Amino acid sequence: MNVAENNVVNFESSGVTLDLAEIQTLIPHRYPFLLIDRIENVHLAESAIGIKNVSLNEWYFQGHFPDHPIMPGVLIIEALAQTAAALVMKTLTVQNGGEKPGNIVYFMSIDSAKFRRPVVPGDVLHLKVVKDRARGHVWKFKGEAWVGNELADEAVFTAMISQK
Numbered sequence: 001m002n003v004a005e006n007n008v009v010n011f012e013s014s015g016v017t018l019d020l021a022e023i024q025t026l027i028p029h030r031y032p033f034l035l036i037d038r039i040e041n042v043h044l045a046e047s048a049i050g051i052k053n054v055s056l057n058e059w060y061f062q063g064h065f066p067d068h069p070i071m072p073g074v075l076i077i078e079a080l081a082q083t084a085a086a087l088v089m090k091t092l093t094v095q096n097g098g099e100k101p102g103n104i105v106y107f108m109s110i111d112s113a114k115f116r117r118p119v120v121p122g123d124v125l126h127l128k129v130v131k132d133r134a135r136g137h138v139w140k141f142k143g144e145a146w147v148g149n150e151l152a153d154e155a156v157f158t159a160m161i162s163q164k
Helices: 020-026 073-095
Strands: 016-018 038-043 047-053 103-115 124-135 138-147 150-163
Touching: 016 020, 016 073, 020 038, 020 073, 038 073, 047 073, 073 103, 073 124, 073 138, 073 150
Parallel strands: none
Antiparallel strands: 016 038, 038 047, 047 124, 103 150, 124 138, 138 150
């Protein structure tokens, strides 16, 4: 992820793309809690960009808020975490010779979360995650959720890879 001084995002065009079917082989999330539609620019063990097409039909808009729908910030952080989890599992699968390991990725901590712009129906979220470090079974990420050239949310979060 390259964020310039003027907050304009550099959308890289290299790396692997994961479609919804492959994402579902990597992480256990399913409707209504799978919050990413596609992952682009996967650079194993380093970074990825999740894509979330925000639709008025999302379940959470029924109550958040009925007359002024806004995607809850905590769900945007969850979408960042799902993107990171898929990146971790794809990395481990490749390292394991193409065989998916019997692991699952759990949240350990969320730090420095900032909610900067409401995300509304019709927005397309670009969920950028970059590995800060990986030590054993613990990975730390910096995540940013962008709508166009506007930063919507950001957080630093840590995940643990564990056996199911």
